[in-house]
Amino acid sequence: MGLLDLASGKSVYRGYEYYVNNRVLFCEKITDNQYLGAVEGTADEPYEAFVDIVHPRKSYCNCPFAEGKRIICKHQVAVFFKSFPE
């Protein structure tokens, strides 16, 4: 199962919008499969979203929607698209 398969359709759509609208403030490659990004959200501080494409369930984000849960939110999707634009 890939990262996008674990996300809801709405999160994929909204995450793609975030990516297109340049709301990913930065994105850092940690390993070939792991990326850490900061994503502008509704709060004052950007959210920190980490994605692992080989082990998508290790991905996390500190937004209220995904924090503490194994949920792929739009911020993680946005970092994914930023990391893999193709």
Ligand SMILES: [Zn+2]
């Ligand atoms: Zn999030």
